[in-house]
Amino acid sequence: MIKTLLATAAAVSLGAAAQAQTIGFSQIGSESGWRAAETTLTRQQAEERGIDLRFSDAQQRQENQIAAIRSFIAQGVDAILLAPVVATGWDSVLEEAQEAEIPVVLLDRQVDSSEDLYLTAVGSDLVHEGEVAGQWLVDTVGDDECRVVELQGTTGSSPAIDRKTGFENAIEGHDNIEIVRSQTGDFTRTGGKEVMESFLQAEGGGGEICALYAHNDDMAIGAIQAMKEAGVNPGEDVLVVSIDAVPDIFQAMANGDANATVELTPNMAGPAFDALEAYMEDGTEPEKFIQTESKLYTQDDDPMAEYEARKDLGY
Amino acid sequence: MLLTIRSLTKTFPGTRALDAVDFDLRAGEVHALLGENGAGKSTLIKCLTGAYQRDEGELHLDGAPISPASTQEAQALGIGTVYQEVNLLPNLSVAENLTFGRQPTRFGMIDQRAMRHQAEELLSGYGLGVDVRRDLGSYSVAVQQLVAIARAVALSGKVLILDEPTASLDARETAMLFDVMRGLRDRGLGIVFISHFLDQVYEVADRATVLRNGQRIVTEETARLDRLRLIEHMLGHELEEQTTEGARHAAQPAAPDERALHFDGFGRRGKIEPFDLSIGRGEVVGLAGLLGAGRTETAEVLFGVHPAQSGTARAPEGPLDLGNPRAAIAAGFGFAPEDRKTDGIVADLSVRENIALALQARRGWARPLPRAEQNRLAEHYIQRLDIRTSDAEKAVGDLSGGNQQKVVLARWLAMNPRFFILDEPTRGIDVGAHAEILRLIEEVTEDGMSILVISSELEELVAVADRVIVVRDRRHVAELTGTEIATDRIVRAIAAPDAKAGEAA
Amino acid sequence: MPQAIRRVLPQLLTLLAVILLVSAFFPGFLQVDYERGRLVGPIIDVIKRGAPVALLAVGMTLVIATRGIDLSVGATMAICGACAAWAISSGYGLIPALAVALAAGLLAGLWNGTLVAVFGIQPIVATLILMTAGRGVAQLITEGRILTFTHDGFAFFGSGAILGLPAPAVIWVLAAILFTLLVRRTALGLLIESIGINRRASTLAGINSRVLLIAVYMASGFCAAWAGIIATADIRGADANNSGLWLELDAILAVVIGGNSLLGGRFSIAASVLGAMIIQAIDTGILLAGFPSEFNLVIKAALVLVILVLQSPSLAPRMARAARRRRGTPVGRTAAREAGE
DSSP: OHHHHHHHHHHHHHHHHHOOOEEEEEEOOOOSHHHHHHHHHHHHHHHHTTOEEEEEEOTTOHHHHHHHHHHHHHHTOSEEEEOOSSSSSOHHHHHHHHHTTOOEEEESSOOSSOGGGSSEEEEOOHHHHHHHHHHHHHHHHTTSOEEEEEEEOSTTOHHHHHHHHHHHHHHTTOTTEEEEEEEEOTTSHHHHHHHHHHHHHHTGGGTTOOEEEESSHHHHHHHHHHHHHTTOOBTTTBEEEEEEOOHHHHHHHHTTSOOEEEEOOSOOHHHHHHHHHHHHHHOOOOOSEEEOOOOEEEGGGOHHHHHHHHTTTTO | OOEEEEEEEEEETTEEEEEEEEEEEOTTEEEEEEOOTTSSHHHHHHHHTTSSOOSEEEEEETTEEEOOOSHHHHHHHTEEEEOSSOOSOTTSBHHHHHHTTSOOEETTEEOHHHHHHHHHHHHGGGTOOOOTTSBGGGSOHHHHHHHHHHHHHHHTOSEEEEESTTTTOOHHHHHHHHHHHHHHHHTTOEEEEEOSOHHHHHHHOSEEEEEETTEEEEEEEGGGOOHHHHHHHHHTOOSSSOOOOOSGGGSOOOOGGGEEEEEEEEEETTTEEEEEEEEETTOEEEEEOOTTSSHHHHHHHHTTSSOOSEEEEEETTEEOOOSSHHHHHHTTEEEEOSOIIIIIOOTTSBHHHHHHHHHHHHHOTTSOOOHHHHHHHHHHHHHHTTOOOSOTTSBGGGSOHHHHHHHHHHHHHTTOOSEEEEESTTTTOOHHHHHHHHHHHHHHHHTTOEEEEEOSOHHHHHHHOSEEEEEETTEEEEEEEGGGOSHHHHHHHHHOTTOOOSBOO | OOHHHHHHHHHHHHHHHHHHHHHHHSGGGGOOEEETTEEESHHHHHHHHTHHHHHHHHHHHHHHHTTOOOTTHHHHHHHHHHHHHHHHHTTOOHHHHHHHHHHHHHHHHHHHHIIIIISOOOHHHHHHHHHHHHHHHHHHHHTTSOEEOOOHHHHHHHHOEETTEEHHHHHHHHHHHHHHHHHHHSSHHHHHHHHHHOHHHHHHTTOOHHHHHHHHHHHHHHHHHHHHHHHHHHHTEEOTTTTTTTHHHHHHHHHHHTTOOTTOSOOOHHHHHHHHHHHHHHHHHHHHHTOOGGGHHHHHHHHHHHHHHHHSTTTHHHHHHHHHHHHTOOSHHHHHHHHHO
């Protein structure tokens, strides 16, 4: 009995000296390609760092996530990654983790609980993404007149609102750039294609459109098809900028059909692991929000290579 | 007198459902209300409970005139009703069902304990060992029925109307129900009891009233009412009266070996006990018996609606498969069912389409009956059966009952079946159409069609049938041939369990 | 006026009214040009974009005529699109891809029909099973991503043109005509209406209602398969999450706008596809008019409400009577004759 205890203590001190050892990851589910990529990248990152990752798929249900966290606590993991399906209702389970002295890192989405209950949150800034896209357009068109059509995400969703706001922030003060039409394409390819067709009809067959800003790549890809079928040359006649950086948009950029995309990186785990490592090593408290980079990719960034790098991530 | 009804009259378009009916109910009696379908029992009940508004007549309860406009009002006055299908909520507990709508509350919330207590008290006189907290649906129909009765008594408490309460109960459950009824009677309730089972009427009822064609025929103490007389009253025949013999059965029935169709040991559990039946070409066999005795059940087993579980069917060319209606139709059978609204017509389709329907079903979907042929058929039968319709494209649902029936007959005649089953072909039809349909039966048998006709109207059977089979308690109990076919013999066979009325089937 | 035209007249008038209304906000709505071998213009977009709902409405009409409903058609679209995209991207070629997709649609219909006709489950519940499970099945096939492909032959079903008309439009028009001929030139239409009005009486008249019911759900699955093929070919990829999402409701709405009763019985495929075009004209009109997208659903709901109220049983006959009176036909005559019989 005493021997076992001693052995455990030894293992703990040895482990702490070497690496963060066992980490539980409660994922929302696999509702989109992006989330599948996030899961793949988290596993990859854990493997690279020699972390034993305990993965739990909640299938979009908060009660599954709470159960998973409790079981992580019972297993005595060293840290927990949580991609929360909703913002509320986490207080008690986060307190349980705190009592067990297990740090929790939020991935990709925030919760409404007190900041004391989790170590940090890793995520992207949706407004910033829109700003990066807008800034690229400002830099690209210079002083030329530019009539922009916008494909919004699902009406009322926070990515749609924030990405619209960010883009508008960036073009503010540049009176040569004007959003002439803005409609929702529901974040889908079909939606993007259908709405783009109507934009082309409404804007003289597309001749008067200078650029397309889409809130995600899928809508941009649909819109590119609509333009091609209407005899408009996407990428040249109409500049195409969108957000997410899914593999297919790199293919479109390689073909010259799209011009730029802003990455919403699915690699949330990397910064999370970094923060955990530092915290465990010498107790460094990270910032409460770690913003991932919203990197801009253009046709000059070897899109084909980016496509190859991403295509097996599960997008 | 607890309840008095004087000259109650109710008319519907085309029929006089109740014609100046008088009815009395004493406190502390069970009063049976008897009559065949369409006699006016349910209309009477509905006028009493406020479901219908009477045209004329007076209702008095405890000497005061009443005029209930709704079931709720009738309930409040003291008249409660329990129907054959229990109208309670099986997914609520027994206690909730008993107290529904007037649960005891405490601080605005339902007081569960008081509710349970109240429910247990309500059921205390009934000798039922039920846990009032369990769902009603977890108990047998009999218990549910008793709970419904307990609720009705608690709500109303003067007059209790039981509409065929025993229809789905077994003998033991029926006995339990009767005990409860006697107990309530002794507590001074007046109970109106509707049943088709005469044995039960004699067992539990103090008096009986017979209705026929919307008129009150008789009210009598059951102890003084002879069983045979009772059936005569219900069917409308006087034994002494010498009924004219039908024209048909002067001819001897065909010898057994000439008969076209043979059914041996045909039957189905819960429907009709195994029976033997042979029918010759052009022969008309009548089927008589009280409602629920096995008439319609016989027809449905023959036509494969509820396929036979025992026995064989044979035609001259070999054995017949009657496993479902399509197979029966393929074997040359036709069936005009009793309830033509739900089983016969397809209301929104036109007269033409209804007539062509069975023919089309037999030809298969890929070979549509040409429109010209459909029109010809429709015109032919509209003329031949004198179907009163503005044109063949009118929806059948818009026709009168008699004309709907003729359309159903036309559908089958167009198929030229060799064996045609008619279940109550003349029910609810005016006199003219009535005679036409009987004439039609004569006509088609001359061409060799065999017919089984089910009817509550004995004259009708006497007039058209070559043989009459009598059913009682889901069994074929007698077969009458030749000169035996007379209303008095039929009535006797229906009534007397032991009467020798011709050869046993 | 021939019976067939009179049946669809309310829908034709409604469509006309919607077109006029949209034209008021977007004057070029009816303008059609001929460019690069095909017709282009907003109205062409309407008949092309309306293809999935029109196809679903063809099958849905038959199902509803039997007093049923098929909630699974949207999910079936996703399954069939996923099957086709899988076959194309695995290199099986065009014909096998179409065959696999159509077989999947028929199988989905067989499943629904068996639950309804053999096990007696209520249609709304029976088809709800596939509605919820179907997208999961489609995601299994696409492995959770948008399964893209490059195949011009298959893409033709989404963006090709036949005699200048968009291929999807040609497909739904053909489907509507073929199904109409199938049910009206044979006895199927009569038999379907008959079991929808009174299944029990129809069975007693010798109609094999069980087989007929299964066939009707299979027809619905077949139409959903074509809708799925078009949706997949259109974006050159199978999007299991979004393909056909909520389109079952638009299809039901199209059938209802087409004046078909949800209680079964008499039906008109032509009126249903006109209903689908009315819905699409509203959708496209909203996009063209350039209102903020927050108003899309409100405008659509308001217009649909107006249409349904105008067609409602209590209002429509009154308007028809008023119209007849204006033409000088004595109203009471037919009624009087019928009452007098």
